Structure formats: structure tokens, C-alpha cells
Amino acid sequence: MAKLSENQAKLFTDTNFAVVSTIRDDGGPQSTVVWVDYDGESVVFNTTTVRAKTQHLTEDPRISVLVWDADDPYRYVEIAGEAELDEKDAAEHMHGMSQKYTGEDWKNVENRVIVRVRPDRVYAHGVD
Amino acid sequence: MAKLSENQAKLFTDTNFAVVSTIRDDGGPQSTVVWVDYDGESVVFNTTTVRAKTQHLTEDPRISVLVWDADDPYRYVEIAGEAELDEKDAAEHMHGMSQKYTGEDWKNVENRVIVRVRPDRVYAHGVD
Numbered sequence: 001m002a003k004l005s006e007n008q009a010k011l012f013t014d015t016n017f018a019v020v021s022t023i024r025d026d027g028g029p030q031s032t033v034v035w036v037d038y039d040g041e042s043v044v045f046n047t048t049t050v051r052a053k054t055q056h057l058t059e060d061p062r063i064s065v066l067v068w069d070a071d072d073p074y075r076y077v078e079i080a081g082e083a084e085l086d087e088k089d090a091a092e093h094m095h096g097m098s099q100k101y102t103g104e105d106w107k108n109v110e111n112r113v114i115v116r117v118r119p120d121r122v123y124a125h126g127v128d
Numbered sequence: 129m130a131k132l133s134e135n136q137a138k139l140f141t142d143t144n145f146a147v148v149s150t151i152r153d154d155g156g157p158q159s160t161v162v163w164v165d166y167d168g169e170s171v172v173f174n175t176t177t178v179r180a181k182t183q184h185l186t187e188d189p190r191i192s193v194l195v196w197d198a199d200d201p202y203r204y205v206e207i208a209g210e211a212e213l214d215e216k217d218a219a220e221h222m223h224g225m226s227q228k229y230t231g232e233d234w235k236n237v238e239n240r241v242i243v244r245v246r247p248d249r250v251y252a253h254g255v256d
Binding site for chain 1 (some may be wrong): 145147149150151154155156157158159160161163188190191194196198201204206208241251
């Protein structure tokens with residue numbers, strides 16, 4: 001397992017956006033933008049059980065999450081690892097993510113799932 | 129082949145950043161940030177022959193390129209397709225990309241390669 005430095009972790013805990021890449025059934029990549037966080041051990045985001053990326057992760061848990069500094073996209077961190085899906089308390093978690101990014105609860109928390117990724121590798125660009 | 133709308137194409141031709149995702153030897157995803165452009169048919173970026181992503185693409189040309197609006201990351205377009213690598217005039221092309229983003233020629237144009245991706249599929253979020 002790879003450890004994030006304080007500055008690398010801060011990119012995930014600040015209100016930055018991230019691109020999540022998963023592997024489709026045909027083996028090709030798919031990417032989407034997500035809100036993101038870091039709990040000290042895992043990179044964390046929240047999605048729904050009906051999204052394509054969630055379906056991909058149940059077939060192949062390998063994932064890459066790349067977060068960039070909203071004020072300077074030359075500063076970015078990519079982590080890769082295996083995703084763990086967790087539906088427990090996922091609605092409450094989604095409200096928390098929404099509070100972080102918008103200051104308000106989320107509108108619809110049906111079918112939510114928390115995705116946690118412990119970094120197996122870390123690549124940082126412009127972030128010590 | 130999928131066609132980009134005018135607004136989708138504009139995200140690639142403006143000075144926005146993109147995340148490129150390729151498939152590693154082990155089948156997992158890798159992502160990096162790149163400068164990007166669109167020539168009316170293909171999404172285009174410039175890298176070097178020694179980068180990991182270039183090595184990946186010679187093994188498996190499948191690629192995803194996600195560009196977001198630097199002023200509003202809720203507006204983004206992901207395209208996926210197969211990458212074509214082209215070393216011809218790649219140094220000159222890199223100077224052009226650097227001029228687009230920085231207003232100056234690039235510092236080192238050794239081993240450059242142009243990557244072109246004709247979109248097989250397009251996913252747009254917040255961009256008509």
C-alpha cells in the first residue's frame with residue numbers, strides 16, 4: 001500500500017474534482033468526473049449502484065482516481081488500486097459529500113454506494 | 129464514428145486540460161493530465177515515445193480522453209476510441225500546442241509523438 005503525503009492528501013480533502021477511470025466489459029477504459037475525499041487511508045467517492053462504473057467495478061475492481069488542483073491543474077495526483085463498494089450508510093455519506101462541495105444536502109440519495117480505494121500506487125505531478 | 133457537437137468540440141479547442149486514460153500491461157487503468165486539441169475529426173494530444181502511456185498504446189490502442197471546462201468542471205466531455213500514433217512533424221506540433229497553452233515554443237521537442245483519437249463514443253455532461 002502506498003501512503004499519500006500531506007500535500008497529496010490535501011488535494012483529495014479540498015473541494016477539488018477528480019476523474020475516475022474504470023475498465024469496461026470489453027477491457028477498454030471509461031472515465032467520469034466525481035467529487036472526492038480521503039479518509040487517511042483510502043480515497044473515497046460516492047456513486048450509485050446503477051451507474052456503469054459501479055457495474056464495471058463489480059466485474060473488475062481496478063480503478064484509477066486522478067485529482068487536480070482546481071486553481072492549478074499542473075498540480076495533480078493519480079492513485080490506483082482496487083475499489084471496495086459499501087452501501088452501508090452511503091446515503092448519509094452522500095449528504096456529507098454534497099455538504100462539502102455545495103454546503104447543502106444531496107437531493108436524491110437512493111441506491112447510493114461508497115467507493116473506497118487504498119492506493120497501491122501513487123503518481124504525483126507538481127505536488128510534493 | 130461519433131461526431132462532436134460545436135460546444136463539445138470547443139471544450140477541446142479552448143485551453144482546457146484533459147485526462148487521458150490508457151490500459152496498462154496488467155489490464156488496469158492509468159491516467160495522466162495532458163494539453164489537448166481537436167482537428168475536426170480527431171481529438172489530438174502530444175506526448176513522447178518514452179512515456180508509459182505511449183508504451184501502453186502500442187500494446188492496446190484503446191483510450192479515453194476526458195476534457196473539462198476549466199471554469200466549470202461540471203461541464204465535461206469524455207470520448208473513447210483507438211489511438212493512432214504519428215511521429216511525423218510531431219516536434220512542430222508540440223511547439224504549436226505549447227503556443228496554444230503558454231504563448232511560447234516548447235523547451236524540448238525530442239522523441240515527440242502526436243496521438244489522434246477518432247471518437248467511437250462520446251459522453252457529454254452539461255454540454256449540449
